Amino acid sequence: MTDALVLIDPAASTVEVADLGSPQLPVTDLSAHRGDGIFETVLVRIGGGVTVVSHDRHFARFRASASALGLPDPEPELWDRGLNTVIAEVLANDPTITEFGVRYALSRGTQNSDGSQSPRGWAFNVPVDEKIRRARAQGISAVSLDRGYDAYLGNKAPWLLIGAKTLSYAVNQAASRYAVEQGADEALFVSHDGVVLEGPTSNLIIRRGERLLTPPPEAGLLSGTAQRLVFDHAAELGLSAEYADFGLNDVIEADGAWYVSSMRTAVSLTQLDGNPIPRDEKLTAELQKLIMAG
Template sequence: MTQPLFLVDPTAARFELTDLAAAQLPVTDLSAHRGDGIFETVLVSMGEDGAVVVNRERHFTRFRGSASALELPEPDQELWDRVIDRLIAEVAADDPGIVEFGIRYAMSRGEQDEDGRFRPRGWAFPVPVDDHIRSARVHGVTAVSLDRGFDAYIGSKAPWLLIGAKTLSYAVNQAAGRYAAAHKADEALFVSHDGIVLEGPTANLIIRRGDRLLTPDPEAGLLSGTTQQLIFDHAQELGLTADYADLRLDDVKTADGAWFVSSMRTAVALSELDGNAIAVDEELTAKFQSIVRAG
């Protein structure tokens, strides 16, 4: 895959192509040492009719909501759409046979000038669908549950925790992944301190009980999932109902199927939680993956 990078000036509503491998970000940018910014990652599916940016509108709606939560300037959708389209064109020109890839786009608060003002900085670049992702789609994943450290539904009492915002502050998420790996699991599953199942570090959870799909309520303390919403949109076509619910660990362990869903992985079966085997529905997994790829 080619390594283009578009640097975005949200204030001037312009962007320029440069090299992802070259140094671009000043260390004084607040994203570099505070994680003070927002991002999204979209899956691009290439077909005979061109590129499909999966959940494009939902991702940007969340991007805009994250900006509002951090009190960043409202992103210009027309500008960011042009950035994404140009990036797709660059990747497709470099590799006409490419089937799918991701695009990560971000906006930082930027740097503070002598007068205390900030000038936001943005960027976008392609990310590959690597072998780890492809393997998880086929073979599923295992997980260990981890205490998230706060009670469910705390976000309404403590909006400064930015629970519903997709920020660049992912140190905790990365640490959870390393902890899971050290304990012989592929993923972590966050649980509130009072026992409500939340999400994975980079994925939402869906379970099936009979003909019902269930997922944790975003208000409980997790990021609202674009992929989860897309799958729920198609639940009726699959002969299923879909709803939000407060789930406990036993609900997941005894489910008729469980999945981690995210933009890049689409839907991967959760086959084991805390050493307990979970039923795997391979047919439904394949249907979920097809729904997501179709966008």
């Protein structure tokens, strides 16, 4: 897949096609050495038109993250123009493509001599690679990791930005690498007081009978667009949907468990800390179809 990049200038309201292989970001940008910015990744599906999965949910979270960080409120028309430009560039280069992701980001930018800042944005395409396709088809295993704080800490310490999707993903990446070193595919964060939270880049949904359960975002996790899409349409699958605190044993003893995210859609969690979890192939396929439809 050919790379596409656009640069988005919030102050000038401009979108400019650029070369992803060329230098674009100054080292003084606060996203580069402080992770001071926000991002979203959307799945784009091609077939009978173009579908940006959960477009509005992603952008609403993008704006909420900007508010939490004190960044300028992203202007919908400008960011849609950036997103649509990337999509058009990808399709022009590969008309046969059926799905890909677009990641868009807003940085606080550089610190000016007068103390002001110059936010900058960008968007580029990311592939749906073989690892993602394999996880969709085969499921994944996970190991539980202590997140290092108690559940609901964000209610007392909003400056921790627990519910914001920031560019500071070093901990998440380290957790995923550690999980692989332990022989698993992914990590599952658990609060220090034992409440199951989320994966490094996914939300967790479990099935108990005819109920779908997921941890409440207030417990200390990112509110997921794919998870909320599933919950909004759970009744169509003959299921109820609830937010609830639960522990590791509840996951292991569930009738099924899934990691859900924009790019992977829904993948079965088949094993946790060496304990097998039943696979529900029919429901997995239904969840994937539901999320991909957007």
